[in-house]
Amino acid sequence: MNAVTLDHLSKTYPGGRQAVDSVSLTLEPGEVFGFLGPNGAGKTTTVKLLNGMLTPTRGSLRVFGLDPAAAPEKVHALSGVVTEHAQMYDHLTGLDNLIFYGALFGLDIPESRRRGQKLLAQMELSDAENVKLAAYSTGMRQRLSLARALLHRPSILFLDEPTSGLDPESAQKVHAMIRRLAAEQGCTVFLCTHQLRYAQEICTRYGLMEEGRLLAQGTLESLQARVGSGITLKLRLSSLPAFLEKRAVSLGEHLFALPIRTENEIPELVRQIAADGKDIFHVQAELPTLEDIYFALTNRPKETL
Ligand SMILES: Nc1ncnc2c1ncn2[C@@H]1O[C@H](COP(=O)(O)OP(=O)(O)OP(=O)(O)O)[C@@H](O)[C@H]1O
Ligand SMILES: [Mg+2]
Known part of the structure; x- marks a missing residue:
């Protein structure tokens, strides 16, 4: 079964803006797919459709065979999401935030704590486990957000500009973690970014968006052959x-x-x-x-x- 299927997916916002225009693509399980395009290309809108936060105007989409608009809770059980501005609780510590979100995913407190501590260690945040989020830097918040998205061992991760606002070293760390997740746990990754150089380091396949349309998709080799610039x-x-x-x-x-x-x-x-x-x-x-x-x-x- 495909991890993601988009079939002529279109979304027009109530004001009349067509953000996604007949996009068709599929992702195999385990792929690290780079969904690329400049500001306003329709990347975030596509992620919101994939999470059931928006419904398509035309066309259809499936996440592991499920329709996100019809069964959002089933899709959420399979997926983790990291958005550009992760919302978590400033007055809670990093670990307590994870325990709280673990409860939302149905984990009991001891399990949430164990899983949270393990993920904090993976994200190199163990030292900040008992520090309130208010004192976290942007890079630490992004890594905590990734830990939160992984709490329930998702089969697919939707990452919307996960390294925006990070310095090159922190961005590199997050990318290394994404690569490891895909390689070691077979997690499918749908990565939205306009940082093409980073994308080239971690993605196995790409979709290039512009103004809501998918201009091209494929591996680096197939795209190189397509532009034929030698x-x-x-x-x-x-x-x-x-x-x-x-x-x-x-x-x-x-x-x-x-x-x-x-x-x-x-x-x-x-x-x-x-x-x-x-x-x-x-x-x-x-x-x-x-x-x-x-x-x-x-x-x-x-x-x-
Ligand atoms: N809630 C909304 N209502 C109306 N128009 C919207 C809404 N959200 C986004 N848009 C418009 O839809 C288009 C696509 O926006 P989207 O956020 O999906 O792009 P993006 O590729 O994620 O861009 P960025 O790189 O800036 O995050 C843009 O023209 C944007 O102005
Ligand atoms: Mg966006």
Whole structure:
């Protein structure tokens, strides 16, 4: 059974704004799916639909075969959610917050405490277990929020910008935890983010959204093949041979970028450069990154994401 199925899912808000426009996709169990797109693309709206907080205007959706609008409590029993601004209780300690939410998930107090302490340790928050949430930093709150989402051992995690507002080191920690969860516990992850570089480190597949529409979906390799922008060969040479003058771009002293179609071109090129009497200090083949793919598909200038 698919973990998630969206079938021509559409959502128009009462004011007339169409936030999600006929999106169809499926997630297999255990996938770490990156749902990517700029502000206003429809990511949060999709997560709210998946959690039964909103109902679709058209189309349908299922989470492990369940309709979130018809059976929200069944979906909540299977899923954990981390939103950008996690709401928890400032006057309770980190552990007491987890015990409280554990009770909502039907765990008894000793079990909530055990599970809470284990998760706090995993999130490197053991030292702050008895500290009131009011004194937590943003990064600590986000990690506590992840711990809360995991209390009932969900089969799927919906993470909406889980690292927004975190410094690079804290963001890295959260991403490492997400990767571990997926690898060790087989948890399916639906990760909304516009941080493409981080997404590329942890996701197994992607969906690229823009203005409510799904522009493309697939693995990095399939998306790379789709944009077809080929490989950029970075070369550090004593000087550029005349036969490459029209094809290569200078990137600085002795450094050149050369677009090629496939890796098979590299050995012959290297032989030709050497035969031309030039010294080769460095050769590196660079495939398009998720960012390159995104901007190629949307034709957006890079600063818009
Ligand atoms: N409650 C609402 N009522 C009306 N319009 C809304 C509502 N919530 C969101 N929208 C609109 O729907 C569109 C999609 O918003 P959404 O929050 O789903 O985007 P997003 O991809 O999560 O963006 P961000 O990266 O900024 O979080 C936007 O144009 C937004 O203004
Ligand atoms: Mg959002």
